[in-house]
Amino acid sequence: MAKKVYPAAEASCSGKYTVWMKSLVFHSNGCTVYDSNGDIVYRVDNYDKKGATQVNLMDLRGTLVCSIHKKLLAFGRWDVYRCNGSDSDYTRQQQKTKKKPWFEVKTSYKMMxxxxxxxxxxxxxxxxxxxxHRICSKTSGFxxxxxxxxxxVANAKQKQTCSGILLGKDVLRLDVEGDIDHSLIMAFVTVFALVCGSI
Incomplete structure (x- = not known):
């Protein structure tokens, strides 16, 4: 599976990822994130359908990184909660602590x-x-x-092979700059994909 989105060896480099808007689960929506060695580091499995109101970002082992919730009474708003990796029951954890969102995402009513x-x-x-910010309306880059x-802090564009052949629009090369938390950037990417209807 990785060979389809990771066609050629690249130098190992922190901060460079391949984001494939496909789930590892057969007949499921989601995305899979590979590091510069071609190893899976993050995944989203949206079992229901595209545009679900709650989605979880996980690492390869299925440990929750964050839980993303669409605010039904606030049009165009998403709240994202950071999860404690040691607690598998996120809903109970959230109710127990009543913690504030890790971050919130807003988009304009007109755009939606x-x-x-x-x-x-x-x-x-x-x-x-x-x-x-989407780079161009005709591409999936942002x-x-x-x-x-x-x-x-991060830049995503359609991935291409070493010979210059573009892969599908659902395969992106993501470069994360500096020392920013990479799990935060992956959460941003996941929410933007949800907002755009990609997963």
Whole structure:
């Protein structure tokens, strides 16, 4: 399976990922994330259908990294809760602690109605603000930047082989910059995919 989205050896490098908008589970929606060695590091298995109101981001072993919830009474808003890897029952954990979301994502009403989502605003617990912005309406590429200083923290574009052949639009190369938490970036990517209807 990895050979389809990882066709050639690349130098091992932290911060470089391949995001394949396919689930490891047969006949299921989701995405699978490979590191620069071709090993699976994150996955999303959306067993129901595309655009579910709750989705979990997991590592390879199935340990929850975060749980993503669509706010039904707040159009275009998603709340994302960081999970304690030692607690497999996330719902009970959330009710018990009543903790605040790790971050929340908002997109405009107009974008949701027209179906042309160009960008989303992300606000973390520490009031850091990020923007996820689609590079072009005809591609699946996007970038994530810090709204305070304008620095790009991650960049995703359609992956291509060493010989320059583009893979499918559902296969992206994701470059994460600097020392930002990679699980946070993967959570951003997952929410944006949900908002855009990719998973």
């Amino acid at each position: 109605i027209t179906g042309r989502v160009a960008s989303c605003q992300v606000t973390t617990i520490g009031c850091q603000k990020y923007c996820i 970038m994530i930047f810090n709204m305070k200083n304008g620095h790009i």
